[in-house]
Amino acid sequence: MKTRFQQAIPSHDPCQEQKIEIGIAVTEREKQEIFRLRYRIYVEEMGRQPVAADHSRKLLADEIDRWAFLLYAKSGSELIATMRVNVG
Incomplete structure (x- = not known):
C-alpha cells in the first residue's frame, strides 16, 4: 500500500503530467485544512x-x-503536505 506521499509523486510516464501547487495559507479555511491534515x-x-x-x-x-507562515502543497484539490515557518 502506498503512502499519501508516494501517491503524490508523479508517475514515470512522461505522458502523464501532474502539477503540484505550493502556497501560503492566508484564509481561515486554508489554515483549518492544514490543521486537519x-x-x-x-x-x-x-x-x-x-x-x-x-x-x-x-x-x-x-x-x-498564530504568527507562523503556514505553507502547503496540493495535488489537484488534495492537500498533500504542509510546512510551518517561524521567522525571528
Missing part, C-alpha cells in the same frame, strides 16, 4: 497524542501557528 497524520496515522490535539474537531494546531 496534521491531525490525520500525527494522531490517526502515527498514533501520537500531542497536547494541542483537538479530538472533537480533529484539528492539530498550537499557539505558534
